[in-house]
Amino acid sequence: MTSAWQDHISPGDIVTFRFPIRKATDGEQPKPRPCLVIEVEEWAGKQFALLAYGTSSPRKANSGYEVHALQPEDYTRFGLDRPTRFIGKRTIMVALDNPSFDSFRKTCSPVLGRLSGQPAERLLHVRARIQADRDMARATMLRLLLVPTGAPYPFSRKPFPMIKLFLRLRATLLSNPNLTHRGQVGAIKDGKSAGGLSFGYVIPVDPLTGLRKVGELVIDEDQALIIRRIFQAFADGTSPRAIAHQLNEEGVPAPRGGGWKVNTIYGNAGKGTGILNNELYIGQRVWNRLRYKKNPETDRRNARHRASEILGELIEGITIRHDAALGATLEIEGKLLEMLKKQSPPKRRAMYRTLVR
Structure with a gap:
């Protein structure tokens, strides 16, 4: 990839980025690590990328939002040197001109490689879940801003109870079936099953990760x-x-x-x-x-x-x-x-x- 890697980057690319440390001590700096590009968006004429945290730790948390490159034939093909998990629950939105991107001297680009095969298909499901979460959060904020005038919250000075926030989120989901329907249309176009499980079929389980292959029969x-x-x-x-x-x-x-x-x-x-x-x-x-x-x-x-x-x-x-x-x-x-x-x-x-x- 040329020095103008910002013009060609897309979801599925693996880049090196100094991902911020959650509990950093004084003077501790984040080290370059592989991160997965989840989305590429443009805001006010500027390009941004949503990056997922990459780690070689074998933990099983957040398995529903992860993309794995665990087999040697996979992670070596993607430009990695060890089994890596990309955690979709731990993401960061950064501009493509962010200095935390760690570019290589030979290529002048931080791009290590690109997903393909089963990990690339898994990325589609993770992107759908993340987009659904963002849509639900956006819809919830709109519902909170458009509360009827006579409601005592959230415009009062009292703290907004979490139970009421949960009820409003649930009402938003029930009143917006198009959010689920849009994700199902994407699954069908990818050749997956989006309906219920018919009698006579089971959902297979991936022997490597232990996760169900949602959409397959x-x-x-x-x-x-x-x-x-x-x-x-x-x-x-x-x-x-x-x-x-x-x-x-x-x-x-x-x-x-x-x-x-x-x-x-x-x-x-x-x-x-x-x-x-x-x-x-x-x-x-x-x-x-x-x-x-x-x-x-x-x-x-x-x-x-x-x-x-x-x-x-x-x-x-x-x-x-x-x-x-x-x-x-x-x-x-x-x-x-x-x-x-x-x-x-x-x-x-x-x-x-x-x-x-």
């Missing part, structure tokens, strides 16, 4: 056997009620514990709910099909369609059933719907319509 073979059994029984003509009864008789565990119900198996074809309608079992991930809004009177969630914003893609390695099974299922469901339409009695006309005429 692996087939649970024990649950997959139950799913294949349900589809085969339904294709053979067994009703969902009979399938649920048979599974309960045998003591087969249901997705959420307890007993099997008809809705768990049959669900709603229009909403894509139920085991028989889950397109994830054929490798087709469909997300953002529905949006849920709570009714303040009944405190129950109501589902609404998002037909114009549905995101779908084919995912390899998560197929439990085949297209033939799906075709047989849809054909049987179509026949059942036609049969129910023929058997259902005609609807009665409302009395007020006759009176109006």
Whole structure:
């Protein structure tokens, strides 16, 4: 990288920076250490970088906000000489012309290297969490500044209670679902899963760090056997009620514990709910099909369609059933719907319509 490294720096670069010491003694100066660039922003025409603290200490604190380069093939490729953890909970925002950047004589640049592979993917999740925290803090400050005029706080001289701050933060989160939705859209575009965990899958665990690989899915073979059994029984003509009864008789565990119900198996074809309608079992991930809004009177969630914003893609390695099974299922469901339409009695006309005429 040239001497004008400020023009090319971006999230994922590793730089040497004299990160401030938390409890420095008299005369103690911070030493140069590798730091990870989390964000690069421009304020008032000046470039700033959000740096994450880098350390070789093997502590496990703040694991949800960390990016690891622990394997020799990783940290040597990134320009490091030892296993390093970058802590996203310990960051600092500095200008790119800050003298604490420690540049090398040969390159006139403090950049050591750049993340790639699994650590780079992990950085995306850490950046999303940090951005969500910043959005929540910004929204909380706006709510505090826009308190109704008659409120006794925070404009009074009394100290603002932390419990009230927590309640206001919780209210902000509940009233701003777009914060969560924006992060889910980013996960889907990265090829990750942003919805709930469907029956038949588990979230894998990284053997090196012990952390769950959020957004990835692996087939649970024990649950997959139950799913294949349900589809085969339904294709053979067994009703969902009979399938649920048979599974309960045998003591087969249901997705959420307890007993099997008809809705768990049959669900709603229009909403894509139920085991028989889950397109994830054929490798087709469909997300953002529905949006849920709570009714303040009944405190129950109501589902609404998002037909114009549905995101779908084919995912390899998560197929439990085949297209033939799906075709047989849809054909049987179509026949059942036609049969129910023929058997259902005609609807009665409302009395007020006759009176109006």
